[in-house]
Amino acid sequence: MICCLNPDCLNPLNDKSSKVCASCGVPLLPLLRNRFRVIRVLSQEGGFGKTYLAQDSDKLNEPCVIKQLAPRIEGNWALKKAVELFEKEAQRLQELGENPQIPKLLAYFEQDSCLYLVQQFIDGENLLEELENRRQGDIWLRCYSEKEVREFLLNLLPVLHFVHERGVVHRDIKPQNIIRRTSPQELAGNLVLIDFGSSKELKPKLKLKVGTSIGSHGYSAIEQIRDGLAYPASDLFSVGATCFHLMTGISPFQLWTEHGYGWMSNWEQYLNYPISDELAHIIDKLLKKDVEHRYKSAVEVIADLKELQKYPVVLPPLAETDELVLPPTEIFSVNRYAKFKKILLALAAITVFIVGEIWYWKTRETQIRNDTNNQPAAKTERILNQPLSNKQKLAVTDTFHLAYDSVSSLAISPDSKTVLANSVFGIKLWSLVTGQEISVFNAHNAKVNVVAINPEGTKFASGSEDKTIKIWNLATGQEIRTLKGHKQSVHALAISPDGKILASGGDDNLIKLWNLNTGENIVSFNSHNARVSSLAFDSTGKMLASGSFDGTIKLWNLKSYQLIRNLLKSSSNISSINFVKIAGITANDSVIANHNNSISIWNPVTGDKIRTFEGHSQPITSTAIGFQNNLLASGSSDNTIKLWNLNTGELLNTLRGHSGKVESLAFNRNGNILISSARDKTMKIWQISLF
Incomplete structure (x- = not known):
C-alpha cells in the first residue's frame, strides 16, 4: 500500500x-x-x-x-x-x-x-494502552501494583532528570506520552518519553514571565495551566498524576472536570488497595498544588525511592543548574492515621460538606433574592430577572467570554458538571464547577458545527465541516472512531435514549443512522431538499423528527425506516426541533420546532397543531426543553431568551443579557440550569432557584 x-x-x-x-x-x-x-x-x-x-x-x-x-x-x-x-x-x-x-x-x-x-519508531504500546489492555472486567486487574509503580518511577525519573539537566521542561507527561518498549534494552530503562511538542526551555528569568498555557488538564500543574509557567517541579506533578492514574485506573482529567485541583488533597480515597506510608508520602509530595511544596528535582524523588528498595540505586549526577530551578522545597512531614481514624475523619468531612451545602444554597437563594437588576447586561456577571412564578427566579451565575469565536452548539453532561461547545478550533470542554475551560479536542480538519453527549455521559459525538463525525470518550478525552459517509458538512446530531443509535444530518440533505458502539452505518434517508439542520428522537427511540432549511419537518419510523408524515411546509429555516410530553394533550410525545418568529407543537399521530408560542420580534434560532420544570426556552436574533410554560403556553420571562444573536440553548437534566451562547462571543449560565 x-x-x-x-x-x-x-x-x-x-x-x-x-x-x-x-x-x-x-x-x-x-x-x-x-x-x-x-x-x-x-x-x-x-x-x-x-x-x-x-x-x-x-x-x-x-x-x-x-x-x-x-x-x-x-x-x-x-x-x-x-x-x-x-x-x-x-x-x-x-x-x-x-x-x-x-x-x-x-x-x-x-x-x-x-x-x-x-x-x-519505538516498538511498544503507551502506558494508557497498557493499562486498558489489563481490563478483564475486574478493576483490580487494571491497576498497577505498588511494586510496579516504584519500578515505573525508577525507570522514568532518570530520563526526566536528563531532560531537566539540559534546561528543558517536557510540560505534557501523561500515560499516552510514555511508551514501554516491547524488548527492554540492557543499558537503559524500557520506558521511552515521547512528544516534546509542548516542551519549553528553562531560562533564569522564566518565573517572571507569563507564558502560554500548554499541557493536559488533570496531569499538568496549576502554575502551568493558569500562568503558563513551567519548572522541573511542574513535570514532577505530572509524574505524580500519572502514578495516580496507573494505581487507580481513574483519569486525572476526569477528576479535574469535577473537582478542579481539589482532588489531589484526598487522592488516597480513590485507591483500590492499601499502599505503604513511604510511597504515599512520595505521591503526596509530587501532587502538591503549590509548586514550592513539591519536589524540586527528579533526583530528590529517586533519593526517597532508594529507601524503599532492597537494592541500591545509582543516582544520576546533578548538573550545576541552580539558577534554572526553584529554591529547595520545604520538608514535608506526614502524620498518617489508623484506618478507624480515617473513617471517622471521612464521616466528619461528609457532615461538614452536607452542612456547608445547605448553608451555601440558603445563602445563594438569599443572594439571588437581594440582587438588583440595575447593572448593564454587557458588564455584569450576575443579573436578576423578574419572577418566573411565585416560586421561581432565574439569575446569571457565570459568563464565559470566548476570545475568538461564538458557539452554535452546546451539550451539558448528565451530571451537570461540564458543558461541551463547538468551536473553529475544535470542541471545547468547560467545567460548570470551576467556570474554567478544561480542554480542547481538535482532531477534526475543519470547524466543528455540532456536538451531542450520550445519555450515560460516557461518550460524545462531534460533526464537522470536514464531512466527518467523531466519537469521543468523555472521561479520558480520547478519540474512539471516525464516521465517514456524509458528502458535505455535518450540522445535526442526536443520540437515541438508549444510547445505541446516532442520527446525523448535514448539507448533503441526508439523514444517516449509525450504530454508536460499532460505527456501522445502519440506514440513510434522502427526502429533504436542503440542509438537515436539526434531529431529535422521541422518548421511546422509535421515532425520529428532522428539521431542514427547506422549511419542512419530517417524522420517521425507526422500525420500518419509513417516512411517517410531513408536519410542516413553510418558507422559513427549521433550526431547532425536539420531542416533548404535555400533560393532558396526547399520550405520546409531541413534536416542537421553530418556524419564523414562532414555535409550534404538533401531535405526531394526527399531524394537528396543538399550540403556538409567539413573542419574539425576529426569527427564532434555538430552543431547549427543561423537562423537570415543564419549561421551554427560545433564543432569537432579537438577542433575547424567552421562557415559556409548556403546559399552558404562558410567557414566563424574557431574559436580556446577550448583546448578539442567541445561537444555542441547553438545559441540564434537572432543568435548573440553562446555558446560552450568542454572537457576542459569550456563554451564560442561568440558574433557576426554587424557594
Missing part, C-alpha cells in the same frame, strides 16, 4: 501501483524526500497535519515515525506559533536524542509546503 500525504485526504491508503490518490486525486509520492516510504496514518493532529508510520529506505526499511505540519489556521500569529513549536520539537529531539529513552531525530525538512519531522 501507498499512503497519500494530502492532510485533507479522508481515505489516504492506495494500492501500491497507484499514481494518483483514488480518494482526493492528489499525485502520490513513492518516497518522501526520496528516502521515506509512508505506510499508513498513525494519528490525526487536528488542524495541523498527521502522524505517519513509514520506512527508511536508507536504513534497510527500518520503521520510523513522520510528523507532518500542514496547519489550516487563520492569522499570521497562530501560523507562526505553530511553525515555531514544530521546529522547537525537532531541536529538542536533536539535543536530547542521545538518551536511549528519547526518540532520535532522523530528519527535519520542508516539502510541498509542508514541514516534516522524522523520528525513531
Whole structure:
C-alpha cells in the first residue's frame, strides 16, 4: 500500500501501483524526500497535519515515525506559533536524542509546503494502552501494583532528570506520552518519553514571565495551566498524576472536570488497595498544588525511592543548574492515621460538606433574592430577572467570554458538571464547577458545527465541516472512531435514549443512522431538499423528527425506516426541533420546532397543531426543553431568551443579557440550569432557584 500525504485526504491508503490518490486525486509520492516510504496514518493532529508510520529506505526499511505540519489556521500569529513549536520539537529531539529513552531525530525538512519531522519508531504500546489492555472486567486487574509503580518511577525519573539537566521542561507527561518498549534494552530503562511538542526551555528569568498555557488538564500543574509557567517541579506533578492514574485506573482529567485541583488533597480515597506510608508520602509530595511544596528535582524523588528498595540505586549526577530551578522545597512531614481514624475523619468531612451545602444554597437563594437588576447586561456577571412564578427566579451565575469565536452548539453532561461547545478550533470542554475551560479536542480538519453527549455521559459525538463525525470518550478525552459517509458538512446530531443509535444530518440533505458502539452505518434517508439542520428522537427511540432549511419537518419510523408524515411546509429555516410530553394533550410525545418568529407543537399521530408560542420580534434560532420544570426556552436574533410554560403556553420571562444573536440553548437534566451562547462571543449560565 501507498499512503497519500494530502492532510485533507479522508481515505489516504492506495494500492501500491497507484499514481494518483483514488480518494482526493492528489499525485502520490513513492518516497518522501526520496528516502521515506509512508505506510499508513498513525494519528490525526487536528488542524495541523498527521502522524505517519513509514520506512527508511536508507536504513534497510527500518520503521520510523513522520510528523507532518500542514496547519489550516487563520492569522499570521497562530501560523507562526505553530511553525515555531514544530521546529522547537525537532531541536529538542536533536539535543536530547542521545538518551536511549528519547526518540532520535532522523530528519527535519520542508516539502510541498509542508514541514516534516522524522523520528525513531519505538516498538511498544503507551502506558494508557497498557493499562486498558489489563481490563478483564475486574478493576483490580487494571491497576498497577505498588511494586510496579516504584519500578515505573525508577525507570522514568532518570530520563526526566536528563531532560531537566539540559534546561528543558517536557510540560505534557501523561500515560499516552510514555511508551514501554516491547524488548527492554540492557543499558537503559524500557520506558521511552515521547512528544516534546509542548516542551519549553528553562531560562533564569522564566518565573517572571507569563507564558502560554500548554499541557493536559488533570496531569499538568496549576502554575502551568493558569500562568503558563513551567519548572522541573511542574513535570514532577505530572509524574505524580500519572502514578495516580496507573494505581487507580481513574483519569486525572476526569477528576479535574469535577473537582478542579481539589482532588489531589484526598487522592488516597480513590485507591483500590492499601499502599505503604513511604510511597504515599512520595505521591503526596509530587501532587502538591503549590509548586514550592513539591519536589524540586527528579533526583530528590529517586533519593526517597532508594529507601524503599532492597537494592541500591545509582543516582544520576546533578548538573550545576541552580539558577534554572526553584529554591529547595520545604520538608514535608506526614502524620498518617489508623484506618478507624480515617473513617471517622471521612464521616466528619461528609457532615461538614452536607452542612456547608445547605448553608451555601440558603445563602445563594438569599443572594439571588437581594440582587438588583440595575447593572448593564454587557458588564455584569450576575443579573436578576423578574419572577418566573411565585416560586421561581432565574439569575446569571457565570459568563464565559470566548476570545475568538461564538458557539452554535452546546451539550451539558448528565451530571451537570461540564458543558461541551463547538468551536473553529475544535470542541471545547468547560467545567460548570470551576467556570474554567478544561480542554480542547481538535482532531477534526475543519470547524466543528455540532456536538451531542450520550445519555450515560460516557461518550460524545462531534460533526464537522470536514464531512466527518467523531466519537469521543468523555472521561479520558480520547478519540474512539471516525464516521465517514456524509458528502458535505455535518450540522445535526442526536443520540437515541438508549444510547445505541446516532442520527446525523448535514448539507448533503441526508439523514444517516449509525450504530454508536460499532460505527456501522445502519440506514440513510434522502427526502429533504436542503440542509438537515436539526434531529431529535422521541422518548421511546422509535421515532425520529428532522428539521431542514427547506422549511419542512419530517417524522420517521425507526422500525420500518419509513417516512411517517410531513408536519410542516413553510418558507422559513427549521433550526431547532425536539420531542416533548404535555400533560393532558396526547399520550405520546409531541413534536416542537421553530418556524419564523414562532414555535409550534404538533401531535405526531394526527399531524394537528396543538399550540403556538409567539413573542419574539425576529426569527427564532434555538430552543431547549427543561423537562423537570415543564419549561421551554427560545433564543432569537432579537438577542433575547424567552421562557415559556409548556403546559399552558404562558410567557414566563424574557431574559436580556446577550448583546448578539442567541445561537444555542441547553438545559441540564434537572432543568435548573440553562446555558446560552450568542454572537457576542459569550456563554451564560442561568440558574433557576426554587424557594
